[in-house]
Structure formats: C-alpha cells, structure tokens
Amino acid sequence: MADLAKFRALIDGVRIEDNAQIVKQKSRDFYWYSPVLKRQLDHVTADLIVTPRDEAEVIRILAAAYETGVPVTTRGTGTGNYGQAMPLSGGVVMALTELKQVGAIRPGSVTAGAGIVISELDAATRAHSGQELRLHPSTYRTATIGGFIAGGSGGVGSINWGGLRDLGNVIRARVVTCEASPRVLDITGDDLSKVMHAYGTNGVITEVEMPLTAAYDWIDVLVGFDDFMAAVRFGDELGNEDGILVKEIAPIAAPVPYDYFLRHQKFLRRDQSVVVVMVAPHAMGAFETFVARRKAEIVYRSDKATAEELKSLPPAYELAWNHTTLRGLRVDPSITYLQVLYPFPTHVESVERMVGLLGDEVPAHCEFVRFDGRVTCFGLPIVRYTSEPRLDEIMRLHEANGCPIFNPHRYTLEEGGMKQSDPIQLAFKREADPKGLLNPGKMIAWEDPDFDFSSGKLFLFPGLAAAA
Ligand code: FAD
The missing domain is CATH 3.40.462.10 (FAD-linked oxidases, C-terminal domain)
Incomplete structure (x- = not known):
C-alpha cells in the first residue's frame, strides 16, 4: 500500500502541488485525440504533482517513491498523444520542466536538461554558433527534449535524418533509477534503446546530449x-x-x-x-x-x-x-x-x-x-x-494491404508499437525499477508477462481504477 503522507514528509522542501484542479490538468496529455483513449482515461488523475529543481531532487523523489511504494509518472509538458504521461495508478506526476539548463555547445552537439522546451534549446544553439537540432516534433514550441526522446519518434527533419531510433540521433541520456539508492547512469550507443520511447517506464532522463546540424531560416x-x-x-x-x-x-x-x-x-x-x-x-x-x-x-x-501575414x-x-x-x-x-x-x-x-x-x-x-x-x-x-x-x-x-499501423488508440508501449514485448526495455525495467513504480500500466510485458499479443485481445490495466 502506497504511503503518500510519508512520501510527502521524505521529500520535504521539494515543490509540491496538490490543488485538485491543477493536479488533474497536469495529469493529462493529448489522449483525447483518440475517442477510445478518451473513454478509457478521462477519469485519470494523480494525487500530487512534484516539480524537482535539479537532478538531486529527482533522486530524492525516486528514493522516497521506492521507500513508500508511491507510483511516479514522469512528465515533460504533456503533449504526448497516447496517455503516455498519464498516471494510470494515481500517485505522483513528476514534472521535469525545471531541468532546463543548457550545458556545453560544441560543433555538432549540445548537452541540456531533459525538461527544456525544444524551441528554447534550439534558440540557444542558434545564438551560440548557428546550429540547430537535426529533428524535432511539430510541438517544437511546447514539448520538452526529454519527452521527445521518451515518448516521441521523429518529425520535422526526419526527411534528412530519419527517426530518433536511428543510431546517432541521440548521443547520450543521463538516467536516474528508482531504487533504495537511485543510481545515475550515463547511457550511450546501443544501450540508448533501453530508455528511448520507453514512456519513462524504466528510468527518468535528467540530461541529454543531442547532435546538431547547421541552422537555416527555413x-x-x-x-x-x-x-x-x-x-x-x-x-x-x-x-x-x-x-x-x-x-x-x-x-x-x-x-x-x-x-x-x-x-x-x-x-x-x-x-x-x-x-x-x-x-x-x-x-x-x-x-x-x-x-x-x-x-x-x-x-x-x-x-x-507581408509582415502582417507572417504575424x-x-x-x-x-x-x-x-x-x-x-x-x-x-x-x-x-x-x-x-x-x-x-x-x-x-x-x-x-x-x-x-x-x-x-x-x-x-x-x-x-x-x-x-x-x-x-x-x-x-x-x-x-x-x-x-x-x-x-x-x-x-x-x-x-x-x-501491407501498411503497418502504429495504433494511436492504445496507451501501452506494445499495442501502440510493434505488438510484441521489447525484451531490452523489460530487462532494464527489472534493473532500474524493481518495484514497478515508474509509469505503471504502460508496459504489458511487465504487467502481464503471459499476455498473448496474437490473441487480438485488448490489454486492460487492472490498476487503472486506482486513479479514479
Ligand atoms: P510528455 O507528453 O510529457 O511525455 C511523453 C512520455 O515521455 C511520457 O510517457 C512521459 O512519462 C515520458 N517522459 C517525459 N519526460 C521524460 C523524462 N525526462 N524521462 C523519462 N520519461 C519522460 N511526436 C513526434 O514524435 N513527432 C511529431 O511531429 C509530433 N507532433 C505532435 C503534434 C501535436 C499537435 C501533438 C499534440 C503531439 C505531437 N507529438 C509528436 C507527440 C509529442 O508532442 C512529442 O512526442 C513530444 O516530444 C513529447 O514531449 P513532452 O515534453 O510533451 O512529453
């Protein structure tokens, strides 16, 4: 049983929001694009929103969650379309928007906090050395870079650079685990597939290093x-x-x-x-x-x-x-x-x-x-x-007719993706989130290891009722 009162006490000093209306608003994303998800998820809300100021506070929050059994759903700015950032079991939504520092900008790369809005990151690299991100979602002006890596796939620029999943399109992700003593891991290369497009189910990305290309006034x-x-x-x-x-x-x-x-x-x-x-x-x-x-x-x-039109x-x-x-x-x-x-x-x-x-x-x-x-x-x-x-x-x-669908009317990783479990992401979840507290209900392989993807059955997360 989650102990929310103890959780609050353990993270004393971290910014907490418990106004029910604001909590509900920050427990949503663009799930309502789908009439199916709207029917299933409309009632979902967290108990609290926490907004860490830095990585040290992320670590405190995740240690407290581990100790008290409180689920944690990480959120950028909530522009995902499949209920990705919605807390299906209630608990805490952790908003990463204060982790927005821009670090080193080098020829071809930038380091930044995961919660920075993409257009702000681009503005910094443009001003510094006429460089821009290779690709961005059309939510350039609203979404965070961490949310794009954890929840998105590609977008503007993909005609030249492919998708996020392609080697080289993310250089490094710094990830905090949800354990008694959370570890901080710098993940690169092949290992990035553990946390990319994993909906924050197996770690919290606090910092990213992204490749850059020459910027133009498109x-x-x-x-x-x-x-x-x-x-x-x-x-x-x-x-x-x-x-x-x-x-x-x-x-x-x-x-x-x-x-x-x-x-x-x-x-x-x-x-x-x-x-x-x-x-x-x-x-x-x-x-x-x-x-x-x-x-x-x-x-x-x-x-x-004309200037008027452009405005x-x-x-x-x-x-x-x-x-x-x-x-x-x-x-x-x-x-x-x-x-x-x-x-x-x-x-x-x-x-x-x-x-x-x-x-x-x-x-x-x-x-x-x-x-x-x-x-x-x-x-x-x-x-x-x-x-x-x-x-x-x-x-x-x-x-x-040979045209695969990536179903945007499902809230689980598997049903929205390749309709099969991802053993790499599952194995990393066992390591990084042994109690299964990070964004519950989104990885079928964790919730129901025997689920038969060929059955044509819809997965229904039993914990969904807890957020009512
Ligand atoms: P959120 O919605 O807050 O989170 C997305 C997922 O990532 C959630 O599962 C959340 O738990 C997890 N997460 C967020 N931050 C972290 C973190 N730091 N560590 C671990 N997990 C984290 N997507 C595209 O790929 N391409 C597009 O072109 C595109 N266009 C869009 C247009 C519109 C109008 C809308 C509504 C959505 C669009 N999307 C697109 C989906 C979405 O906007 C992007 O994927 C966006 O990058 C998500 O960022 P966010 O900060 O809003 O993430």
Whole structure:
C-alpha cells in the first residue's frame, strides 16, 4: 500500500502541488485525440504533482517513491498523444520542466536538461554558433527534449535524418533509477534503446546530449495540386532530389488544407491538395525550378509574405505531423486519426490503394521521411470517426494491404508499437525499477508477462481504477 503522507514528509522542501484542479490538468496529455483513449482515461488523475529543481531532487523523489511504494509518472509538458504521461495508478506526476539548463555547445552537439522546451534549446544553439537540432516534433514550441526522446519518434527533419531510433540521433541520456539508492547512469550507443520511447517506464532522463546540424531560416512553402496523387509523387521526387535542402515534405489531401488550415485558407481552394515544404533559403532557386518542371503551383511562400501575414500565420511545421490533426479537431471535434507506415518501395502505390479504398472517410496525410536509408512515407490520415468497430476495421484494412499501423488508440508501449514485448526495455525495467513504480500500466510485458499479443485481445490495466 502506497504511503503518500510519508512520501510527502521524505521529500520535504521539494515543490509540491496538490490543488485538485491543477493536479488533474497536469495529469493529462493529448489522449483525447483518440475517442477510445478518451473513454478509457478521462477519469485519470494523480494525487500530487512534484516539480524537482535539479537532478538531486529527482533522486530524492525516486528514493522516497521506492521507500513508500508511491507510483511516479514522469512528465515533460504533456503533449504526448497516447496517455503516455498519464498516471494510470494515481500517485505522483513528476514534472521535469525545471531541468532546463543548457550545458556545453560544441560543433555538432549540445548537452541540456531533459525538461527544456525544444524551441528554447534550439534558440540557444542558434545564438551560440548557428546550429540547430537535426529533428524535432511539430510541438517544437511546447514539448520538452526529454519527452521527445521518451515518448516521441521523429518529425520535422526526419526527411534528412530519419527517426530518433536511428543510431546517432541521440548521443547520450543521463538516467536516474528508482531504487533504495537511485543510481545515475550515463547511457550511450546501443544501450540508448533501453530508455528511448520507453514512456519513462524504466528510468527518468535528467540530461541529454543531442547532435546538431547547421541552422537555416527555413522558408515555408505550400504547393497546390488538383490531384492528391500528383502531390504524393511530387513529395516522393522532392525527397529523392539530391541537391535541394528541405526539412519537411507533407502531402495533405483536399479538403483538409482548406477546411482545417483556417489562417491559410485565403491561399487555397477547397478542392486543392497541398504539399507543405520547408526549404533552405539557398535552395529556393533550385526548388522553384523543380516546381516549374512539374508545372506545380506555389500558393504560399513565407519569404514573399507581408509582415502582417507572417504575424498571423502559424509556421509550416504547425500544419504538419500531428498538428494537421489538431487543426482538424479544432474545426470538427468528431474526427480522429491513424499512424501508418507505407513501406518502401511501394509506398506511393500503397497510398494510392488506401485512398482508393477509403476515400473521404479517411482523408490522406503523408509525411516523407528517411527510413532505413530509403525515402518513404508515413501517414497520419484523418479518420471521419463513426464507431470503434469501424475504426478497427479501417486499421485491419491497412494491415491487410501491407501498411503497418502504429495504433494511436492504445496507451501501452506494445499495442501502440510493434505488438510484441521489447525484451531490452523489460530487462532494464527489472534493473532500474524493481518495484514497478515508474509509469505503471504502460508496459504489458511487465504487467502481464503471459499476455498473448496474437490473441487480438485488448490489454486492460487492472490498476487503472486506482486513479479514479
Ligand atoms: P510528455 O507528453 O510529457 O511525455 C511523453 C512520455 O515521455 C511520457 O510517457 C512521459 O512519462 C515520458 N517522459 C517525459 N519526460 C521524460 C523524462 N525526462 N524521462 C523519462 N520519461 C519522460 N511526436 C513526434 O514524435 N513527432 C511529431 O511531429 C509530433 N507532433 C505532435 C503534434 C501535436 C499537435 C501533438 C499534440 C503531439 C505531437 N507529438 C509528436 C507527440 C509529442 O508532442 C512529442 O512526442 C513530444 O516530444 C513529447 O514531449 P513532452 O515534453 O510533451 O512529453
């Protein structure tokens, strides 16, 4: 039985919040994107929020949790989409936002506290030496770097650098364990897979070292197309164009851009699909030639926008990745979305097949990326949601057509990922969190070692009731 009163006494001096309304607000993320997760997790709340000021306080909190049996769910800024940072068994949410120091900035790398917001880290490296992070989520302006590593996968920049999971895209993570005397481990190389995308289930990242690349004042461009598949082919060819430096390529099918990108609406027609692109300033001439050769139409470019327009328009990356869905949800709260991989080399044909099968029930949204060294695309299509059985049916249709789904309607690591346990992350949890107090309910392999992933059954975490 967790002893919260003793926990509080043990961490005397650490900042604690117990106002029920604030605690509830800080116990949530963007789980409500999914009608399934909204139904399952809406009641979830922690008992307390703790905000350590430094790594020493993280260590005190984790030692106290171990002694008292209080669960700890680590939080960056709570922009995850799958209830990752939600305390399914109640207990404590530990917000890492005060761990925001920027350390050494060298040619090609930066060290920083895990709780720093990504845009603030980028601003520091730009100001220091004209360098920027290789990739970031579209939540650049709100998410923390530690939350990206523990809960995200890739994003803007993935067309050049692949995903976070690719060797070299994270250099080092400093991790605190949840034991009687918490250990502080500097993790590098292959070992990083133990804690990356582990939802904070097996350690708390306090500091990271990230690789950097040259920074540019990226130009936002929208290219309009009458035919969505022409937009997809354009994206594919641009991704494979060797000499034009871009950071983002996202074809999005009509009528999504017109209906949902309200502040860009004046540049668009309703029947127009677009490709959202970020182009390096020195590559703009070559990009214009590339566009002209395909008789495509640039409908918006930020370098020709007025000062007034620039003030009112969101950056291109906030039209892409999961911001496309967010803009849609603001207009039509009944929609939801999927996460799909269209595997190389048949990615363009796969997109076409799924568009043919599902039409306007599932308006397409692709994101071109480098994946295992090839240019291919992910999809974050909008789903005009009707029911859970139909959503499942749409996912089954994708998989039957060779397009794996990373299910964003599940709160566990396994069901949202490869639908199998990860022995490396499980083994590290045994070592780093022997009492199973870190973010309970998210790793099926820990909660129910006999769970049969091939059964098609939904995992239901028994502890979920504790957070009610
Ligand atoms: P949180 O949501 O607070 O936490 C995420 C997970 O990491 C949780 O499980 C939490 O327990 C764990 N965690 C957080 N900090 C630590 C730590 N220091 N140590 C250990 N565990 C920790 N994701 C992408 O990958 N690419 C995108 O382009 C993208 N676009 C998005 C757009 C929108 C509009 C939204 C709502 C989400 C998007 N996401 C995207 C998901 C999410 O924004 C990112 O993954 C983000 O980086 C998470 O950071 P955070 O600080 O909000 O983490």
